[in-house]
Amino acid sequence: MAPPRQGMGRAPPNGTCYAPVEGASRRRAVSAREVSPLARDAGVARGLRTIEWLKAELLAAVGDLFRGMLRGADDLVLDSLAHIVLVAYLLARRLGYSYTRLDLKVADQVRRHLDAGHEVERWYGDLSALSRHFRDSRREARVGLAEQEGSSL
Numbered sequence: 001m002a003p004p005r006q007g008m009g010r011a012p013p014n015g016t017c018y019a020p021v022e023g024a025s026r027r028r029a030v031s032a033r034e035v036s037p038l039a040r041d042a043g044v045a046r047g048l049r050t051i052e053w054l055k056a057e058l059l060a061a062v063g064d065l066f067r068g069m070l071r072g073a074d075d076l077v078l079d080s081l082a083h084i085v086l087v088a089y090l091l092a093r094r095l096g097y098s099y100t101r102l103d104l105k106v107a108d109q110v111r112r113h114l115d116a117g118h119e120v121e122r123w124y125g126d127l128s129a130l131s132r133h134f135r136d137s138r139r140e141a142r143v144g145l146a147e148q149e150g151s152s153l
Contacts (some may be wrong), residue, residue, distance in 0.1 A: 047094065050094055051091065051094050051095065054087055054090055054091045054094060055091070057083075057087045058084065058087045058088070058091065061080050061083040061084045061087060062080075062084065064076060064079070064080040064083070065077060065080035065081060065084065068080055088102070089102060107131075107134055110127055110130055110131050110134070111131070113127050114127045114128065114131065
């Protein structure tokens, strides 16, 4: 995945952007009122370019997935699926949604499809398996955090 012109680091809090501090090599967070309209417009343009770039990455990953399926290339299929998930998370964040909100929305859709008796669930039990995977992953994450907290004491 080729990066955009500038990195997609952590987004600043609402209403702030990062601007150079005069006479220093570091940047500081400044409020939107302190930033010139030109700098604000440049930030908006960069954000839009990033979103367009991520959309193109998503389409390219879907194309790679189809090519991998056609060729029976397991590595390409798995890499493409992982790339699609990754880009979906990055795109959600650039559109203003948190990773947690996306996780909750996915979990909600799994529950709704389970309740509706989705065909994939009836035929294969995939939604139940995915629901168990999410539950087990959360449990493992809680256990891992508890172990880390216990070892740091």
